[in-house]
Amino acid sequence: MADTYQITEGRLGEEPTVTVSAPDGRARAVLALRGATLLSWQVAREAPGQLTEQKDLTEQKELTELTELTDGYRDETEMLSQDGVRAGLLAPFPNRVADGRYRYGGRDHDLLPGRLADRTVYHGFAREAPFRIVAATTTADSARLLLRTTSLRPGRYPGYPFALDLDVEYTIGRRELGIEIRATNVGETTAPYASGWHPYFTLSRPIDDLVLQIPAHTLIRTDASLIPLRGEEALLPLDRRPDMDFRTPRKLGDAVIDACFTDLAPGPAGRSETVLSDPASGDELRVWQYGGNMHVFTGDTLARDRRASIALEPVEATTDAFNRPEHATALSLEPRRQRKFRFGVTYLPSTH
Template identity: 30%
Template sequence: MNQLPTAPTGEQFEITRDGAKAIIAEVAASLRHLSIDGTDITESYPEDATPPFADGIVLVPWPNRIEDGVWSLDGKAMQLDLTEADKHNAIHGLLRNTAYRQLERTEGSVTLGATVFPQHGYPFHLATTVTYELVDGGLDVTHTIENLSAAKAPVAVGTHPFLKIGDVPTEQLELTVHASSYFEVDARLNPIAERPVDGTGFDLRKPKLVGELELDTAFGAVDTVDGVSAVLRAPDGREVRLLQDDAHGFVQVFTTPIFPKDGGLGCAVAIEPMTAPPNAFNSGQGLRWVDPGETWTLGWGIRYSG
């Protein structure tokens, strides 16, 4: 168990267990690195860089986008800060630049906490934690959201891991997603409609090569198989599996051909567990209203088989 030097993303918390290692950054509680028996399972980024494409960060109290940053609370329009200025949206919640504090630590786990204070467009007070725990074959992640407000608070949670399998080029990996709907979006990536994946290029219930996909897409109607929502498979049979509990009914898949890798560029894929789809503060879909004094606990995980 080591605490690495301070970086632009704050302190770096390293945890280890039986050949597995994870490094979590203080800012945004980002999963900056995960490896098992020397095989990298997530896309890492340098200590002197902020997370590219939101790599590994925790998304609270909403993942993805809120269109125009506007939603309605008891008939009153609420205006969030526009953090995706080019698309005029509020994106990825309120903690992506917040330093989490260490609450608990063991050799193989760390719990970090951060507070959401009342602010523009979100008049609620939340105490949040995230626990990263190395387990046999992977990592378990547990979130808690406690409502410190006097009124019910709307909350959704997501995380933004980029997954990989060692040095196998990501474009050569096969991706399976156990979801039977997807969200059609407009030019600003805000949802227009939820549609069945049947007969479309969004049907990933049978594996497709990542290199053939161009996605920044939310999927719904997630029907996990033994808790698994998505699978990355290498040509040699190795697999990385994303686990989601019942609270995580949605998953976002984001492919990008421009991700820094060893000084060059390569393909990468983020597979993001979410409790709600884009614009949930307006649609209400998947949105959890947490009662005053209530603590909501939820989780997801990553497993690797070599």
């Protein structure tokens, strides 16, 4: 049996994929090159040796049962439809841009030119962009994959005349998956840019039975189109919305959420952690991020398996940031400069 992580190529329909497997078979991740999209992340609940006393490691690997922790695209049709944006990487903007229009650098930009009806646009272009593997390293403890797209160029996407290279680095360990998005401005003009991730997580139970904790002090208030209110009106201290205050862990129940939480409190390691847990099993998922905001969506409008999983989305910027003057400086990525956003998830199965 191999003593390092293994990387193999495959396909989802006609779409190329990459599978990363731990040497003992206790962790497995599958990525699509389209959008550098995570399709599946599976981890063994039991610690090594807990399942069986077999001395032969190959036999133990064959007996290992893996738990699926994400609710990704199941087939090529789902991925091409992009319904729910399952585990989509969000760039050069997360969430929505109001009416598909924004003004930047003294110019008006239209992301949906010629369209009169349904002016909804969201989650950027990276989630459907072609990526390629530019580096891969494996050890006994983890694997790292570096994927790149150079598709963000003037003329490629209406309303975004800027040139960016995007690097996405996945680090996959036995019970942790980390992602770093790096954007480099390779053009001649400053570009507006922000990124994020749109994963759906599951602990093998309906989300109504799960407990959520978000270390946020402020809720972003929105209008009926989910666009934040203007200026300070958008910032609502969670002390004034106890029904949306998850600073103390509490059961989701029938809560319907599609909202952004901000002012995240960092933990001891300098990263904020949103915790999803199953009180019945004691299992936990900790979605961590360095900076940014946490957008939560309870999946009530998904085409498949509504409320079977929950989207816990680390995002650099709030919805419609391209139209908010107070975010202009933070969004600006100057020529030959790079910006990073790092986030991920850790699985902590119960030891009982």
